[in-house]
Amino acid sequence: MSIERISTEGLSGMRELAEAGLPPLPEALRSRLAECRTLPSLPASAARIIAIARSSDPRLADYARTIEQDPALTMRLLGMANSTFYSRGGNPVTTSLDALSRIGLDATLAVVLSFGLPRASSDQSLDHEYLCQRAILAASAVQELAQHLCPHDAPQLFTSALLQDIGILAFEALDGEAYTSAIPDLRQHQKLSEVEQARYGCDHALVGAWLAASWGVPTTIASGIIDSHGALEDGDARKLCLRLSCRIAECWLATDSASAFSSLLRQLTSVASLDIVMLMNVMQELQHRLPSLSRLFEITCPPAVDSTHLLAEAKELLFEQNLRMTIRLAEQQRELEALHASHVVLDEQHRTDHLTQLVNRPWLEKRLAQYFDCAKVAQQPLSVMFIDLDHFKRINDRFGHRFGDEVLIHFAAALNNMVRESDIAGRYGGEEFLVIMPNTDRRQASILADRIREYLAKQPLAQADGKPLHVTASIGIADLEDGEFENAAALVDAADHAMYGIKHGGRDGVGHYEEPGPGE
Structure with missing residues (x-):
């Protein structure tokens, strides 16, 4: 059967075709x-x-x-x-x-x-x-x-x-x-x-x-x-x-x-x-x-x-593809582990005091705010301990700052060994240290304070001119039950206030925060 055809007469209407958006000839x-x-x-x-x-x-x-x-x-x-x-x-x-x-x-x-x-x-x-x-x-x-x-x-x-x-x-x-x-x-x-x-x-x-x-x-x-x-x-x-x-x-x-x-x-x-x-x-x-x-x-x-040949070839390539995928997944896993390890190191550097290797003040304040809110909601005890090494300025002035750094390092190591796993000990600034003690009341906090004083009395923190150097500490403790604290910073201020009470009373002691009376 013949089929009637219509001739295109060349690529007619080139101007109209140009509007089609095709690349030009x-x-x-x-x-x-x-x-x-x-x-x-x-x-x-x-x-x-x-x-x-x-x-x-x-x-x-x-x-x-x-x-x-x-x-x-x-x-x-x-x-x-x-x-x-x-x-x-x-x-x-x-x-x-x-x-x-x-x-x-x-x-x-x-x-x-x-x-x-x-x-x-x-x-x-x-x-x-x-x-x-x-x-x-x-x-x-x-x-x-x-x-x-x-x-x-x-x-x-x-x-x-x-x-x-x-x-x-x-x-x-x-x-x-x-x-x-x-x-x-x-x-x-x-x-x-x-x-x-x-x-x-x-x-x-x-x-x-x-x-x-x-x-x-x-x-x-x-x-x-x-x-x-x-x-x-x-x-x-x-x-x-x-x-x-x-x-x-x-x-x-x-x-x-x-x-x-x-x-x-x-x-x-x-x-x-x-x-x-x-x-x-x-x-x-x-x-x-x-x-x-x-x-x-x-x-x-x-x-x-030849479907048999094709299937055999496909099976071989599928095995190779799976093998490459397994290798690629293993490489990605190693990269993820290395990245995680890098993040851990960076996180550790971000929250660690470079001298004492305890946590630093920003991290202490961040974690204390979290513990404070949780303790308030759960109605659980929470205590903080503020520690100030006595006469530390004299040590720096007499023996130099490098010697003073050695004292801080030794005290930090001792403090870190004495706190519980649930506690967080950190350097607050200078010769000041803070310990966060979740689920701990003032009586339990006093036990740690006494251990710190006993350790300092028995163990020198450095050797000065061939003689052991003993350092004392003024310690203030504030318990969540000691007052109506609006936030974590107020709890730290309370412990700091208790510590200064010991300083003014002659140093080398432990003080507990007391809520001021109506007339005080």
Whole structure:
């Protein structure tokens, strides 16, 4: 049956097409394409379908009536709607309207545009059957991949992959044998693009996008034709699906498909968003669909691939991928542990007094505020002890600050050994020290104070001029029960006040805070 076709008369309306947002064609090539009268064209019915799609108020009934005027288009649409991919076990559809409702407008457009694919002929220098097989393979592969990575984009990606190589047909129409004799074998797709870039200033992907735009296809589909040729990389699921589908089609039709797929699978190990198991499922589903798709699009069915070899290769790569992941996880764990250790060190430095190695005043005040609030809420005892080493200025003046530092270091070490694990001892400033004692009343706090005084009486903190140097301390204790304290700072002031009472009374003693009477 002959099919009425509408000529595009070159890439007409170039000014209007420029508004599509596609990268520009080289000027010399653009002019030649605009004058070419033999560029690939669509059947008249397909052109009318696209016109309906571009109208302001397209309706399914309008599509159905137009499709039914073309028996070949109607049969292909029904075949697509009743395929395994779309029917999902449902009842077969028998009308164009039902088929449209089942597969949607994007898939319908793909069926329409499939009539722009080449047909095999004995007098053609290009292998049109290979191009058609490659288009169907890529379109089917991208549809399966998109179901996993970007389901909503699957219909438009199918159409972009289907039309990815129509630019080759445009170059053939433009230059005939001069083009076909200059390019390498079609199976060497990367080299083909390089030759086209050198000869025309762009490759067939860009020309194909402009040709599709001249047919009236949506810009997203035309842009997808350009995106189908590029590196495999993460970051954009649409581009990844398109580019991988092209690689799958190339490998499928390669002379040594097993080696080609083996090489491709190894390239994909660096693409984090791709899972080898998912990819094998896609390949198996593709192999299952190919015979029916070939009949639908009236092409010779591509040969089956060696699934046994592919599965063995995939298992080996899956093992390697898991091994790399295990190593990467172990490295990340080591990095996390090192980072945690670094944070521990920084935290320790942040809260530690560099001289005595006890906690510093900011940390003491922060923790005391927490303990104070908890004790208030839980109605539990809390005591603080304020310690001031007596006559410390005389020690510094007589023996020097370095000697005084030694005294502070020795006292801090002794204090740290005497407090309980639940207590927090820190340097408050100069020769002043503070001990926070949770769940401790004044009687229990006095026990620690007496131990400190006994230790200082028996143990010298340094040797001065060959003689032991004993130091005494004035100690003040404040218990949460000793008064109505508004905050933690007030509790520290109370302990400090009790300590100064000992200082004024002659030093070397322990004092407890007493709430002033009404007249005091």
